[in-house]
Structures are given as C-alpha cells and as structure tokens.
Amino acid sequence: MTLDSRIPAGPIEAKWDNHRFAMKLVNPANKRKYHVIVVGTGLAGASAAASLAELGYRVTALSYHESPRRAHSISAQGGINAPKNYPNDGDSVYRLFYDTVKGGDYRAREANVYRLAQVSNAIIDQCVAQGVPFAREYGGLLDNRSFGGAQVSRTFYARGQTGQQLLLGAYSALMRQVGLGAVKFIERREMLDLVVADGKARGIVARNMVDGRLESYSADAVILATGGYSNVFFLSTNAKMCNATATWRAHKRGAFFGNPCFTQIHPTCIPVASDHQSKLTLMSESLRNDGRIWVPKEKGDKRAPNQIPEAERDYYLERMYPSFGNLVPRDVASRRAKEMCDKGHGVGTTGLAVYLDFSDTIKRNGRAWVAEKYGNLFDMYKQITGEDGYDSPMRIYPAVHYTMGGLWVDYNLMGTIPGLFVLGEANFSDHGANRLGASALMQGLADGYFIIPYTIGDYLASNKFSAIDSTAPAFKEAESSVAGITKKLTGVNGKTPVDVLHKELGKIMWDYCGMGRNAAGLKKALTLIPALRERFWEEVAIPGSADAFNQELEKAHRLADFLELAELMVQDALLRDESCGGHFREEHQTEDGEAKRNDAKFSFVAAWEYAGAKKSPKLHKEPLKFEYVKPSQRSYK
Amino acid sequence: MNKISSFTTSSVGRKLSMGLTGFFLCSFLVVHLYLNLFLLKQDRGSTFDTYADFMATYPLIRPLEIILFAGFLLHAFIGGWLWITNRIARPVRYAANRPSENSTLASRTAFWTGAFVFIFLVVHVNTFFVRSRFFADGMTMHERVYEAFQSPLYVTFYLVALAFLAYHLKHGVQSAFQTLGLRRRRYETLINAAAVLFWLVIPAVFAVLPLYFLLAH
C-alpha cells in the first residue's frame, strides 16, 4: 500500500478552490440515499453531523457521553484563531498559514494548513450567526486577543469558555437536525470496532454502555471524530473518558497511524498536588498575555513569592526571548519551565512549578480588569489549590494536553481505509510537531463545517456501494471479535484495578516519552510497556457483569488499547532521531537548548501500519515538501 | 384558540395566570382596605354603611363581583393544580435535603399559606357577604362588623389569617413581578418597596380593625 496524500495541483492559494471544483457532487435528491455514521460529537463531530444532515445525507451520530454537549471540546478555554485582521495589525490568511507551519516546526502538510487558514474566517461568521456570544468591544464589534506563537491579535474568545461556547453552537446546530429527524443521535455508545467490507469502511460495532449489549451500525461511510489520546499518560488535561479506542481499533483494521509520538505539553497547568490526583487542570495560555512567568534566581529559594524582591526574580522567558517574551510557543515555554525546575529553581512544595504573576497587570489595569478577562481561571485556581491568584502569583507546571498525532488522512481527510474519514484531534493533519494555541477549535470546526461536507460527497459520488446491513458477515465477525476481547478481560479475574495499572503506564510514558526523550529511555520504555501489558492481562480486576452498566469494563477496554498505542508512540519517538516541536530528543538540541530538527532525514510523516499482534508495525513515509514556508531554525528571540 | 388552550395548560402559562390573578387580587386588597378604613371614622358607621349599601345595590358592581370571585377561584385552582403537578415532578424525595440553604421558607410554603388564606376567605365571605346579601336580617354592615369582632376567638383567627396572608404576599408580590418579567435590576428598589407595602403595611393596617373593635368598644 502506498500513501497518496491527494494534494491538489496548483498554487497553494488555489488548491482548495480547484479541488472543490474538481470533486464530484452528489445530486441533492440522491443525498438522502447515503447514510453516514459520525462517531464522537465534539466540535468536529457535531459540526460535521449537522452540516451533512443540512445537505440531505442521513446521519447517525454516536457518543459515549449522554449528550453531545459533554464532549471535551467544551473545556477549551482561550479562543479560536481567524485572520480577520479586525485589529488592523497586519494579519492575513497567509500569515496564519505561515505561523501554523512554523509553529508546527515544519512537520505539517502545507496544503492542509493553508486550507485551514483559508476557511477559518468563515468559522467565526458561522459561530456568530449561531448566537455564540464572543467577547465584544464597546462599539459592539468583535474583540481579539493575542496568543502564543503569533505577533498579531487574531484570537476570538468568549471569556475563558470559548470551547464551551463553540461546542454549544455546534451542538445547537446538531440538535436542530436531530429535532428535524435528519440526524439520529444515539447516546452512551462506545465504538469498539470498525467494520470493513470489500475494502471499505461500512460501519461500526458499539457497546451500549447502559445495558452492555453490542450493537452494529451499517453505513456508506464512517467518520471518526473521537479526539486525542493524551490520556495514555493517565495524568493529562483531557477529560477522564477521552480515549484512543475508536482510532486504535480502526488502526488495527488497517488505518495508518500518523506521527503518534507528537504530543503537546501545555505550559500553564495547575501543578500536581498529590498521588490521588485523577487529572490535571489546564489554565488557558491566554494568561500568558498578561501574566509574567518567573522563578527565584537563587536555587531552592523557599521564601514566599511576595517576599522575593524584583531583583532576585528571573523572568526567564522575557530574558531568553526578548521579542516573544512570555508568548513563545507552548513547546518552548513548557521545556523552559521543566529546565528551570530541573536546575533547582522550581517553587512550591514539590519544586515542580514556576510562578505566573499578575501583580504588574493588576497594578496597571486594576483587579476588575483582570477579573473580567480571566476571572473564571482565577476562580478555578482558587478552587483547586485553595490559594488566591490575585494576592500572590499562581504556580504552574506543564502537563500533557493535546496529541498532534492521530490517524493518517489524505487531503480529503480520508484515512487509508476507503470510506473512513477522520476529523479534529483524532487525525494527524494540520499541526505538525506542535500545535499553536487557539488552533484546535479552529481545526475541529474547519474539518466539520467546511471540509468534510465537500470531500465526503466526492467519495460517495465516486464509489459504488453494495447493499449491506448489520447482519452481514463482516459485522458478525467484528461483533464476535469485540465479544472475545470483553470475555478475555472479564475472564482475567485479577485483583488490580484498571486505574492502578493505568497510572503505571502514565508514569512510564511521562518519564521516558514525555517532555524530554532520549534513545536509552525510549528503549527502556520498550521493555517496560510490554511487561506492563502482560501484567494487565493477568492482574486486571473488573467486577460486575459485561451485560450491564460497567464503568470498569469501559476503562479496561480503553487501557488495553492505550497499552498497545503507548508502544507505538515510543517506537515512533525512537525512530524520529531529531527534535521537532513537542518531540524533544535530548540528543538533538542547539547550544541554546532549542529543538534541533534534521530536515534532511526526517522531513516526513511517519505513518504506521498495524501488522498484527506481536509483530512490529510497518513504517510508511509521506515526504513533506515545503514550497512556501522554507524550513528554518525556529526563532522566537 | 389553540394558542390560548396551550397557554393555560403550559407551566409558564399557568404561572403567568397566577401572577396576573395575584396582581388583580392585590388591587382588590387596596380597595377593600380603603373602604374598611371608614370603619374607623367616628360617625357610628354611617359613611361605611353608605359604601356598603352602594356595593350591595349598584348594578355595575355585580359583574365586578363575579370577576373578583372568579379571580380568587382561578388563583386558588391554578395554585392547587401547580402544587399537584409539582409534587408529581419529584416522585422520589431526597433522603437528606437542605432547602433552607437555597431558598426562603415563604417561597417554599406559598401553597400552604395560600391554602390557609383560602379557608379564612370562606369564613370571611360567609360572615359578611353571604349573610348580608342572602339573609335579610336587617343588620347594617357596621353592626355586623361590630358584632363579629366582639369574639376574642374570632379576632385571633383573623389575626392569624392576616399573618398568613402577609407571609403569602411576602413571596407572592415579588414573585408576581418576577413571573410577569418585571423584576429587573433597574426597578429593584421600586419592586422591593411595593412588596413591603403589600406584605407588611396592608395586612398590618387590616389587622388594626378587629383589634380596634375588640379593644376600643
């Protein structure tokens, strides 16, 4: 199988327009003959399901949540990018494209990124029309703020709840279609297998999480919008249910996995407090707009932050990066924080934190101004730590936040299995080795509102579909495969709870495949993970019945997949013997400690093919060509 | 027609009806109190009786009377209906519940205070309205009032009922403003003043009358 990214010909500005004209259309009257399954109803899934139903396709949308409004997109705080250039500060589609390719450290596909930048303005228009209450200026027009990795203000926001408002917008569009009968929304269903028949994705097998029954759904195309896999680390900013099972099981059915080692560590999270911690909480990096990051110059300085005079503070980001200052990209900010702590400048009881200080801004603009912009984040900080961020600096530390890697897709967002489309964080496509802030919401909605409605039509119009329903052999085979895994899991009868094993996996991944990686550590992880996987299959405890509501069984299915995905991540990290973006191989850094790419050898997408249990995955390379943004050493000085 | 029937059966429609009838009944309270104050005039009840006669005989008063009774009954009927449907909306109660942490007693007991006021009204209407209108016993209204309030028991009942009315209105008046969408931050002072007038001042002045007849005569 060779990888064909299907990038349209022509100059970059014209590729998407040319392609939209070249793609086949489905006659309006024929659209209702096609049935599309959308798995996951976050930003990408909800917007896709709503938009496809508006066009006339029959859509079934499934979610493991009780409602689409619970999807983790809701937690995104800071904002969404669009180069509207309302502030008149020199923004353009090309600049957003440029910033995103550069921010991704030249490991993203130029054509995809350009298209993303192109459609992003329409997203803002769409959301405003839906009634999303973006922040406004006193004149009544939309307000913008700046974000890491950019020198223009292009981020639209709704207080610190932009993800929530955008998701509720997409959710409202989806529910409208549900009310009209155009979308069938099925809640509390977890996809446990992809059904491939005659080489095409034709349906899924899902578990009804209320009564435990396996259900098969057949369709003409399957869209996965199931999010990322940060929870492989156990502790991450992802919601507890976020998992890789849908994408991983599709991978095992033949979908290639792209750049699995590209994970993003977010710099402004609330530090870990205790062993009992179940997840990490992110605070929007928009805080870096007005907060200043510092550590004591003296190592091991245990004085209260307010006792440390100005002259004894090291505002290290402002010192090292005079032009971007506190607004350097996420990977840089995270790595520098870790480095400061590793050198002994860390603060707080654990020494694994740096200060984020608002005192200057409060002095300049007043507490009320800060509260209006960031009030909910300060409240959240206080709720979790019991400390007041207005009175003394907040403590922050990096945490796993987003996975740039995901199922490999071509320009049409189709994976290597025909008819399997992958949207949002679940695919690998647009962010390269590092995602810029306020770009995840943009990508999810771009994929769902403005890309898939075109590209899926081309697929449906270009292919013939044999009649198939959920009694077909391919469905029976998938059902029995899933039932087999469930039976094996419940048959272990061990004593160790799923979460305990998951925490162990998380620790391995954080230690050896986290913010800093090296060949020795990765090789060690490659022995630790299979050993842990073996223990999982011998020790895991899953009380209760498989034929009922059973949250431990749900978690066990997910962890079984994380234990396999983790190994692939490490293999990918070991293969990529260079540093780029969020992938920092300690062997490859500049004198200043920045990530040092090796474009000659690694300017490609690593797309991994599943080769079967206990067999090494097969690597495919999609070469990356940079015709517009010439790769250079990223510099934010 | 469909609009109107769906209005009366919908929860919000019924609430609006409660608010509207509530306001209407409040306006009646003002008229009632105004006329009652003539009982305090030292003219052996002649002004009061003149008004009472006017109310009993002037033809235009009849339809108003019917509207008033209808208002009372509607308010009570919808109130009871809402209470029943609201009970049904929570078939299983909480084992541990602390409503005092999130709401006032007056708001939670509006049905019960209203129910007591309703019982009072039955007695009240029987004493003064039914007897004077349908039993020609030759007593003037002033004599009737004088007679009724000689009984300490009856006066006590009145005072308790007025206390319940006050507590009912403590919730009811501001609630009606809220229901009719008039409770805006801008008018808060005005609404609070109106609420105090209705729940505190008016029942208090009403309460003066039985006490006056019991103690001063």
Added chain:
Amino acid sequence: MSESMTITLNVWRQKDKTSEGRFVRYTLSGVSPDMSFLEMLDLLNLDLIRRGEEPVAFDHDCREGICGTCSLYINGRAHGPLKGVTACQLHMRTFHDGDAITVEPWRARAFPVIRDLVVDRSAFDRIMAAGGFVSVRTGGAPDANTIPIPKPVAEEAMDAAACIGCGACVAACKNGSAMLFVAAKVSQLALLPQGHAERRQRVEAMVAQMDAEGFGSCSNTYACEAECPKQISVSHIARLNTEYLRAKLL
C-alpha cells in the same frame, strides 16, 4: 495540609432503571483534604474493586467544572455545600474528619436513575432539539462584524450561555422545574439579534417540550440560582416569561 481524614459515606446504590435502590454505608479512611470529591469516590471505588465488589457508578468527565457531567446531591445540596462549584471542583478540605456524607442522585421524574448515582438527562437534549438554536445553515452566515452587539448585551447573553446543563437547577428545585435551564438558552438567544427571527417559536417549543418531559413548574423559590454552579441569574427566567407572554399574546 495533608493530614488524612476518615469519612462515613451513605451512598445510593441502584442496579438499573427498574430495580429498587437503597442506601449503603461505607467508611473510608485515608481521605486527603486536597482530593476533589470525585477523587474521594475514586478512592472508595478502588477499595471496593480490591474487595471484589462493584464500584459506585457516577457520571463525571472533565473534572474541571465545565462539562456538566457530574451530578451529585451531597448532604442535601446539589453539587454539595459550596456556592458556584460543581461536585468535581468541590474539595475534601470543605469537610472535616469524621463527617458523615449522604450522596444521592438528582431526583426528578424527568431524570430517571440509570444506575447508582447516574441519571438520564436526555430530556435536556430534547428541549434543545425543540428550539434551542438559531436556524442557520453552514456556510450561509454574513461577516461576523455585520451586526454590532453592545458589549453589555453580549455580556448578559454570555452570562446565560455559561449554562453547563448539569441539571442542578432541576435537582435543587422543590418542584423539579427546568426553568433556569430553559430560560438560560431562551434568554441568550432573545438578547442577541441573531436569535430574534425565531424568538416566538423558540420559547413556545422549548416550554412545550419542557412540560412534556415531566418537569415541574417554577414557583420562584430561586433555589436554582442559589445552587447553579455557574450562578446563572433568575432574571433570565423573568425574560423567558415575557418572551412567552409576547409569543402567546402578541
């Protein structure tokens, strides 16, 4: 700060929708004050799993107070004793060593219990499907700055839009009324010009669906506002009422 506490829990256990439920008492030691309430339940569940018992089922996801999934009635209060906080953001430092805590699911006819502390809130989705939207097709929107919206109006709309749909308003209301939830959406879209074209159908359809789902009706106790983790104001209910009156009478 990290002294450990012992807590007695009185938890509602119910096998499924049709089974009878009952309270079960657990004593849990080793509770850290820094734990969130849900992490305390995680600890209980680890204990139960190790003993081979079925863990307590409860809905949760983001654990940062925004997804609206967690839904616990804790010691007689929706989301527990603190104001403006979801159960996942409630920390054990709010309680004391030796405390007894009763944990119940949301109780409302429209929110049937699925298992233990998990309830079915799909009624909210059906209310939204009835009218909680602006009918705008993908791609048909004018430039975002075409309609200026005064900042105070946008802010008030945002106050309403902050609803996380957790159902605490229903749980806390003595009438099991969903008025604050419905009002938050009606009010948001009534405030914004984008919502004006459909304001009449919207309020009528959403109220009709709310009633059909079996929620009680509002009697202005304002318990909803007091218990709302996002502190959404009952002034939005006042706005819903006028919207409804306008739709029916004008």
